[in-house]
Amino acid sequence: MDIVNEVEAILGYGDTCNHCLGRFFGKRSFGLTNEERGRALRITHEIAANEPHREPDPQSCWICGGELSRVDEWAAKVVEAFRGIEFSTFLIGTKVPPLVAESEETVWSDLSLHDPEPLKAEMNREVGKAVSALSGKTADLKHPDVVAVLDLAEGTVEVQINPVFFFGRYLKYERGIPQTHWDCRACRGAGCERCNFTGKQYADSVEELIGRPVIEAFDAENAVLHGAGREDIDARMLGSGRPFVMEVEAPRKRSLDLAALEEEINRSAGGRVAVHLVGWSDRKTVQSLKSDKAHKKYRILVEIDGPVTSDEFRTALDQLKGVTIRQRTPTRVSHRRADRVRERQVIDIQCTGTQDDRYWVEVVGEAGLYIKELVSGDGGRTQPSLAQILGRTASVVSLDVMLVKTANEYGE
Numbered sequence: 001m002d003i004v005n006e007v008e009a010i011l012g013y014g015d016t017c018n019h020c021l022g023r024f025f026g027k028r029s030f031g032l033t034n035e036e037r038g039r040a041l042r043i044t045h046e047i048a049a050n051e052p053h054r055e056p057d058p059q060s061c062w063i064c065g066g067e068l069s070r071v072d073e074w075a076a077k078v079v080e081a082f083r084g085i086e087f088s089t090f091l092i093g094t095k096v097p098p099l100v101a102e103s104e105e106t107v108w109s110d111l112s113l114h115d116p117e118p119l120k121a122e123m124n125r126e127v128g129k130a131v132s133a134l135s136g137k138t139a140d141l142k143h144p145d146v147v148a149v150l151d152l153a154e155g156t157v158e159v160q161i162n163p164v165f166f167f168g169r170y171l172k173y174e175r176g177i178p179q180t181h182w183d184c185r186a187c188r189g190a191g192c193e194r195c196n197f198t199g200k201q202y203a204d205s206v207e208e209l210i211g212r213p214v215i216e217a218f219d220a221e222n223a224v225l226h227g228a229g230r231e232d233i234d235a236r237m238l239g240s241g242r243p244f245v246m247e248v249e250a251p252r253k254r255s256l257d258l259a260a261l262e263e264e265i266n267r268s269a270g271g272r273v274a275v276h277l278v279g280w281s282d283r284k285t286v287q288s289l290k291s292d293k294a295h296k297k298y299r300i301l302v303e304i305d306g307p308v309t310s311d312e313f314r315t316a317l318d319q320l321k322g323v324t325i326r327q328r329t330p331t332r333v334s335h336r337r338a339d340r341v342r343e344r345q346v347i348d349i350q351c352t353g354t355q356d357d358r359y360w361v362e363v364v365g366e367a368g369l370y371i372k373e374l375v376s377g378d379g380g381r382t383q384p385s386l387a388q389i390l391g392r393t394a395s396v397v398s399l400d401v402m403l404v405k406t407a408n409e410y411g412e
Helices: 003-011 020-022 034-049 071-081 096-112 118-133 206-218 257-268 283-291 310-318 373-376 388-390
Strands: 087-093 146-151 154-161 164-171 223-226 234-251 274-280 295-304 324-326 341-355 358-365 392-405
Touching: 003 020, 003 034, 003 096, 020 034, 020 118, 020 164, 071 118, 071 146, 071 154, 087 206, 096 118, 118 146, 118 206, 164 206, 164 283, 164 388, 206 234, 206 257, 223 283, 234 274, 234 283, 234 388, 257 274, 295 341, 295 373, 310 341, 358 373, 373 388, 373 392, 388 392
Parallel strands: 087 146, 234 392
Antiparallel strands: 146 154, 164 234, 164 274, 223 234, 295 358, 295 392, 324 341, 341 358
């Protein structure tokens, strides 16, 4: 079937606007809009059939119902929907009614057309060009700041604001603060007397202490902290801090001064946590951060049940240095971690002093090494352990993370 016969067959389905007629051959030729292509095809068909020229009424088009003649109206709706949102780049998406999609796909299939362009694609492109002209902003197909979704059936525009990411390091000076929000164990976040109807197991988290001023500054819906690992709730994070990426969800502001934001976060946290913000980031960095196997340095205060000389203690530590430890999932986290045996290396361990018959110890461990269990043995679930070597009960009184060294420093 030649192209004139194909045009005749398409027009036989019902009134078809020039946009839709051109779309059926949208990937043929270059330098033409679908409307121009459709008009040319219509005129060619009319000449071949010796019929008078007739411009179609776009509103009577059996496929799009005139939507492609309302591009400027849609663009105006989008610009209005973007009002009050700071952005540099955007993307247009279109939700096409199922019946419309089925109609054009039926024609493609019936006539074995190989070069059509879907209605969605033309709406996205043409409305995008019109929005760019009205707003002065740039369309970005890969990483737009905002996305406008046109709902053709409802005649509405839904705006999706993509997140902003920034990278930094945080320090936690106060024990008893989890890294992220925990739902109350009793009510699972619903709110009850036990949690004072907050739905939270702990009143605050590092994520919330950093996130509250972030949400306000960006006029955002939420802020999610992605950390390079996490310290125990009863541990402090000292030294140079733990690398993290903050994901700011649905921010209506984007171009903030990170130095000023850092100052406001630190002021708001009241000395409980502090941050050093390094720069802007992205979702790819979040993935790298999560997969990075960071070595960590800890400072712990160890208590031994019964008398142990300093020499005996140091000799026991030497027996752990450089050793690969077999650790079955610790009892204290077995309710939320898979029960399996992990092998992790003690890279370095040494005694740095004493305090009230207790010992200060610095440990450098491979990522995933459970330090408390390295000391206590966890009832034989960790082997070897300091308690096993000494033949005495041993426990960690306090633990501070002093260094989280990542393989990639993410722009630092």
